[in-house]
Amino acid sequence: MSDFSIRVYGILMDDNKRVLVSDEYIRGMLITKFPGGGLEFGEGTRDCLAREFMEELNLKVEVGNHIYTTDFFQISAFNNKYQIISIYYEAFALEPITAPLREKPFDFDEQQMAIYQSTGEIETTRFVHWHEFSSEQLTLPIDKIVADMVKQQY
Numbered sequence: 671m672s673d674f675s676i677r678v679y680g681i682l683m684d685d686n687k688r689v690l691v692s693d694e695y696i697r698g699m700l701i702t703k704f705p706g707g708g709l710e711f712g713e714g715t716r717d718c719l720a721r722e723f724m725e726e727l728n729l730k731v732e733v734g735n736h737i738y739t740t741d742f743f744q745i746s747a748f749n750n751k752y753q754i755i756s757i758y759y760e761a762f763a764l765e766p767i768t769a770p771l772r773e774k775p776f777d778f779d780e781q782q783m784a785i786y787q788s789t790g791e792i793e794t795t796r797f798v799h800w801h802e803f804s805s806e807q808l809t810l811p812i813d814k815i816v817a818d819m820v821k822q823q824y
Contacts, residue, residue: 673751673752673753674752674753674754674755675708675746675749675752675753675754675755676708676709676715676755676756676757677706677707677708677709677754677755677756677757678706678707678708678709678715678718678719678722678756678757678758678759679703679704679705679706679719679756679757679758679759679813679816680704680705680706680719680722680723680731680733680758680759680760680761681704681737681758681759681760681761681816681820682705682723682731682760682761682762682763683800683824684763684797686797686799687799687800688797688798688799688800688803689797689798689800689803689820690704690705690795690796690797691703691704691705691795691796691797691798691807691808692704692705692726692793692794692795693772693775693776693777693793693794693795693796694791694792694793694794695776695778695786695791695792695793696748696790696791697748697790697791699747700776700809701747701809701810702775702807702808702809703808703809703810703813704758704808704813704816705722705723705726705727705761705795706718706719706722706723707722707725707726715757715759716733716759719731719733719759719761720733723761726769726793726795727767727769727795728768728769729763729764729765729767729768729769730763730764730765731761731762731763731764732761732762732764733759733760733761734759734760734761734762735759735760736757736758736759737758737759737760737816737819737820738756738757738758738815738816738819739755739756739757739758740754740755740756740757740812744756744811744812747810754812756812756813758816769795770794771794771795771796771797772794772795772796773796774796775796776794777794777796778792778794782794800824803817803821804817804821805817805818805821
């Protein structure tokens, strides 16, 4: 029997109409995705998203409206024994972002690369201006669908 991986992501736009994305280097793969991550046992989806923003960006967020939940079969990019179910919400920063933000995709520094050598994962975040934002900039298939939805809705 295969397993499910439930992922929760936030679409956060700032006052300058820029969309926050996460650039990650995971198991030798470069991925651009929305901020978020895996649901833990005993956790609600909104609590998961708030925790992920705190862990990844040290940022308190308000979780807003539900945007989308995967409605098709999607296998994990990392383990073909897992079916991915992704849930997307609006996210609103409750304070200024103090975590370092990058200007360019995959702009990892030496310290981050050292972390990658020991953990196999690193990430940075950056804003993408609304007029440049599109599904083409994201890697994961479900994120691409949500990016198109967000562009149409907003």
